[in-house]
Amino acid sequence: MSATPLMIVVLAAGKGTRMKSDLPKVLHAVGGRSMLGHVLDLASASQAEKVAVVVGPAQDNVTQSALTIAPNVEVFVQENQLGTADALKAANKAIAAHSGDVIVLYADTPLIEPATIDRLRASLDAGASVAVLGFEAVDPTGYGRLLTDSTGKLIAIREHKDASEVERAIRLCNSGVMAFRVTDLVGVLARIGNANAKGEYYLTDAVEIIRTDGGDAAVVTCAEAEVLGVNSRVELAQAEAIFQRRRRRRAMEDGATLIAPETVWFSYDTVIGRDVVVQPNVYFGLGVRVEDGVEILANCHFEKAHIGKYARVGPFARLRPGASLGANVHIGNFVEVKNTEVGEGAKANHLAYLGDGSVGANANIGAGKII
Numbered sequence: 001m002s003a004t005p006l007m008i009v010v011l012a013a014g015k016g017t018r019m020k021s022d023l024p025k026v027l028h029a030v031g032g033r034s035m036l037g038h039v040l041d042l043a044s045a046s047q048a049e050k051v052a053v054v055v056g057p058a059q060d061n062v063t064q065s066a067l068t069i070a071p072n073v074e075v076f077v078q079e080n081q082l083g084t085a086d087a088l089k090a091a092n093k094a095i096a097a098h099s100g101d102v103i104v105l106y107a108d109t110p111l112i113e114p115a116t117i118d119r120l121r122a123s124l125d126a127g128a129s130v131a132v133l134g135f136e137a138v139d140p141t142g143y144g145r146l147l148t149d150s151t152g153k154l155i156a157i158r159e160h161k162d163a164s165e166v167e168r169a170i171r172l173c174n175s176g177v178m179a180f181r182v183t184d185l186v187g188v189l190a191r192i193g194n195a196n197a198k199g200e201y202y203l204t205d206a207v208e209i210i211r212t213d214g215g216d217a218a219v220v221t222c223a224e225a226e227v228l229g230v231n232s233r234v235e236l237a238q239a240e241a242i243f244q245r246r247r248r249r250r251a252m253e254d255g256a257t258l259i260a261p262e263t264v265w266f267s268y269d270t271v272i273g274r275d276v277v278v279q280p281n282v283y284f285g286l287g288v289r290v291e292d293g294v295e296i297l298a299n300c301h302f303e304k305a306h307i308g309k310y311a312r313v314g315p316f317a318r319l320r321p322g323a324s325l326g327a328n329v330h331i332g333n334f335v336e337v338k339n340t341e342v343g344e345g346a347k348a349n350h351l352a353y354l355g356d357g358s359v360g361a362n363a364n365i366g367a368g369k370i371i
């Protein structure tokens, strides 16, 4: 990993009108975590020394959410949405005070992996002044195109609206993630103009400016799925689907058997042990921890709950916040547990509600009981 100090700037301003929501776009969740949360997690996994978040005016809930997730972030307000370069300029003070790499991330692009950030930094270490994360788009419409020379070196980024027909045929696109190692990024930003189809200050123009100054520009590529940007509820569902596929694969790689993986739903913080077997249609809400050897029968719903070793839960069981099952506990069909510790070896096999209580070890709760 690169030893150069890293600053990450997360661009989170923007109305997200196409979401048709009272909630700012970047606070919508994927795997139970806001998109902003995913990007801030990426920043911390990338060991950024400094993280700045750029928010729009009247977005106090975005600021609050950023500070709750990562108390050390610096928040900057972009007063008018004049484009991505203008958004980055809002963080000028922090950028000027930093010496090292600067990486720009979009808060509506929640699926990027830390290893990809490492690859961008490696390309700065290898001498590039700017490195852009690109991908081959199945349908490149709307994206900025990466214009390269015969050796594959990046020459410029052309926004879709400003591109010629020939340029529009290029499928190599800009993901929006850019990494900079320039001594004077603030100076580069100041030279970006707005003479383009949208009348905006495009951050992507930095590439041409840096090249004119004699710097090298590199492209690092990744899969399209990793850089999916969310602008609508349909794209939010696409991001969720990608997230779930990844998370299921990880659970299986870590030693859990998912009989029908595509029917099991995880949250970003689900902890699941080895030799756990999960039957179809199980939903893991936030804050669930499952220990080794547990068997989860079909059609269960869990939230903020703990399941001890070798317990058997379901079918049709519901664990609500504060449910904590000891080792070898059996919770059967149509049993709901809330805020209750169930002692080792206890059983509640049918039709019961265990709420705000405590069940001793090896107790046997009969059918129809309410506690």
Ligand code: UD1
Binding pocket: 011, 012, 013, 014, 015, 054, 078, 080, 081, 082, 083, 084, 086, 087, 106, 107, 108, 142, 143, 144, 145, 157, 159, 173, 174, 175, 176, 201, 202, 203, 204, 229
């Ligand atoms: C941008 C890129 C394009 C790339 C695409 C990838 C530019 C000029 N273009 O286009 O090359 O292919 O992303 O998805 O950068 N934002 C602000 N303030 C602003 C404008 C934008 O904070 O004034 C934030 C938005 O909230 C968003 C991000 O910057 O998170 C990108 O802005 P958006 O307007 O979506 O850019 P695109 O047109 O998608």
Ligand code: MG
Binding pocket: 229, 231
């Ligand atoms: Mg966009």
